[in-house]
Amino acid sequence: MLNDDLNVKIGAVADIIVGSRKVVVFTGAGVSTESGIPDFRSPGGIWSKFDPDDFTIKKFLYSPETRKKQWRILVEGGLITNAKPNQAHLGIAELERLGKLDCVITQNIDNLHQKAGNSPEKVIELHGNMRWVRCLSCNERYPLEDIKQRLKRGKEEVPDCKNCHGILKPDVVFFGEALPEDALQNATYHSSNCDLLIAIGSSLVVYPAAYMPLYAKEAGAKLIIINIGETSYDSRADILINGKAGETMERILKKVKEKL
Ligand code: APR
Numbered sequence: 001m002l003n004d005d006l007n008v009k010i011g012a013v014a015d016i017i018v019g020s021r022k023v024v025v026f027t028g029a030g031v032s033t034e035s036g037i038p039d040f041r042s043p044g045g046i047w048s049k050f051d052p053d054d055f056t057i058k059k060f061l062y063s064p065e066t067r068k069k070q071w072r073i074l075v076e077g078g079l080i081t082n083a084k085p086n087q088a089h090l091g092i093a094e095l096e097r098l099g100k101l102d103c104v105i106t107q108n109i110d111n112l113h114q115k116a117g118n119s120p121e122k123v124i125e126l127h128g129n130m131r132w133v134r135c136l137s138c139n140e141r142y143p144l145e146d147i148k149q150r151l152k153r154g155k156e157e158v159p160d161c162k163n164c165h166g167i168l169k170p171d172v173v174f175f176g177e178a179l180p181e182d183a184l185q186n187a188t189y190h191s192s193n194c195d196l197l198i199a200i201g202s203s204l205v206v207y208p209a210a211y212m213p214l215y216a217k218e219a220g221a222k223l224i225i226i227n228i229g230e231t232s233y234d235s236r237a238d239i240l241i242n243g244k245a246g247e248t249m250e251r252i253l254k255k256v257k258e259k260l
Pocket of ligand 1: 030031033040108115200205
């Protein structure tokens with residue numbers, strides 16, 4: 001993209017943000033790749049390394065082998081717990097500090113929006129959060145770190161609930177599993193009542209999460225997309241920036257602060 005074209009777009013995005021009353025930011029895995037967490041569908045992404053079928057709720061429930069594999073990946077994968085927020089997360093947290101953020105709706109489970117400084121009550125997590133593990137029988141919740149310590153001691157390969165010996169599952173949404181009803185309703189309400197939705201780092205192919213930009217457009221809001229790759233909503237975007245989330249958000253926030 002020609003630099004002056006990008007400068008014009010950055011300035012236009014900043015003007016729209018300053019002139020908006022209710023800004024919703026919608027994020028996907030692409031906002032966390034600059035924190036070292038691979039996304040799912042880019043070349044080399046997670047689905048090129050792991051079989052999505054192993055991440056279906058059906059297989060997790062009915063295959064002890066799959067549960068063993070999942071817990072091994074979780075215990076070995078320090079990726080998420082050690083990751084730090086990058087400029088994209090920090091820019092979104094800055095929007096909140098400037099009083100310009102209605103909420104951030106995220107498909108991510110890495111807790112990086114909260115780590116960057118967004119208030120937890122302004123972060124709507126459609127696909128759950130990796131910090132917790134839940135018992136599928138009695139609903140007891142455990143911090144993932146406690147379960148990882150149990151597994152690292154090597155006495156068990158598949159943890160069970162200390163309360164009722166039920167199956168424990170990371171508190172994230174697996175394929176074929178319903179999204180948390182309150183989060184989905186909350187996200188739908190905010191997307192349908194905003195005047196600007198900025199979608200960052202998502203291919204926008206997984207539903208019902210990917211309905212959010214549509215709800216915003218149908219409510220008359222402007223749609224801005226910041227993404228390296230193509231998304232299924234590019235033709236509906238009022239402004240489309242095919243660039244890196246971190247540097248783009250850093251430049252947008254610099255312009256917003258000049259204009260506020
Ligand atoms: N800056 C901007 N865009 C980026 C960056 C970056 N640094 N890194 C990657 N991207 C873009 C990619 O080009 C891709 O289009 O982010 C998008 C990420 O898309 P996906 O990998 O499909 O991730 P996401 O849209 O979040 O997937 C949605 O699918 O597998 C499920 O539950 C999983 O929540 C996930 C859902």
